[in-house]
Amino acid sequence: MGAALHLAHVTELPTRKRKRKGGGGDGDGYDQLVARVYKDERMTSQARDLILMLAWLVQRDPDRFNGGELRSPWTRADTILGTYGTGARKGSRLADLIDSDRPRYEPDWSSEAWQSHRCAAPMIRRAGECGQNASDHSLRIDPDTGWQTPVWFCSRHKDFGHHTRQMLRATERPEPIPNAGGLMPSYLTASDGDAGWIRVYRRASEWKRSRWEPPKAYGLCADDWPTPGRDPIPQKARLRLVLGNGDLNEPHDRTPLESL
Known part of the structure; x- marks a missing residue:
């Protein structure tokens, strides 16, 4: 069994106001975080569940202390969510949620460009594109964003496809x-910035038997990524978490994860 994804305790939070029953207070940042999460148009259901769970475990969970020490939110989240499957097919629901939040580029598979499947070969005897049902595609890379757009072609226009x-x-x-x-x-x-998040994402990716490399030019935080045609996301206060000791249990057939 190996140690993997873990958080320990919150530090450097704003001065707390009078506590309410059940723990936590108006000044701990939790309520503001919850409101922001539900208003964020970028939020997926997986990211929402994960962020709200971690924030609650750190800030509001009445059982978060054990003998005066704050219990690891990652360990508690892993226990709450549990695993599924058996043996080599055993999976971690916590790893699934983290892996779904890996910073990455994904083509918009639902866009018209990907769904049209219409041949883009230019016609000689008339203006416009072929427009017939396509059987294959190549890609066009935007030199400014690096994003991919499909270039479809039909069996009649294989030469066009070869050229693209x-x-x-x-x-x-x-x-x-x-x-x-x-x-x-x-x-x-x-507490250790991007290095800590990189370790968290990589361990989850290993659980999923996939490969992931952090974006080199744009960082890990979605707030920092430029979106063509949109203003940057304003920077907002974040809950400060310290990475500490905790366990994400692994199936016996996986390589043990290093302690974070």
Whole structure:
């Protein structure tokens, strides 16, 4: 069994006002965080569940202390959410939630560009594109954002498809601007900054048997990512969390995770 994803306690919070029954107070930042989460148009159901759970476990859970020491929110979240499957197929629901928030770029598969499946080959005898049902596609890379757009072609226009693929191979591919994940660092601040979040995301990715590398040019926080045609997200106060000791239990067939 290995130690993995964990948080310890909150520090450097604003001065607390008079406490209410049940623990926590108006000055602990929790209520403001909850309101922001529900107003955030970027929020996914997975990120919302994870952020609100961690904030509650750190700020409001009446059982958060054990002999005067704050129990690890990651360990408690892992216990609450549990696992599923058995043996080699055993999975962690906590790892699933964290992995879904990995900072990354994902093409908008639901967009018209990806759903149209219409051949984009230019016609010679008439203006416009072929427009027939496409059987394959290549990609066009935006030189400013690094984002991908499909270029569809039908069986009649395979030469056009071959040409677009040659252009793709010759195109310099800038690092794409992330457009998914990165919401945990937008609401919670780790004591060791990005290094702590990178470890958290990587351990979850290992649980999912997938590979993940942090964005190099744009950072981990979704608030910091530029979105073409939109103003930057204003910086807001974040709950400050300190990474400490805790366990995310692993199935016996996985490589033990290092302690954070």
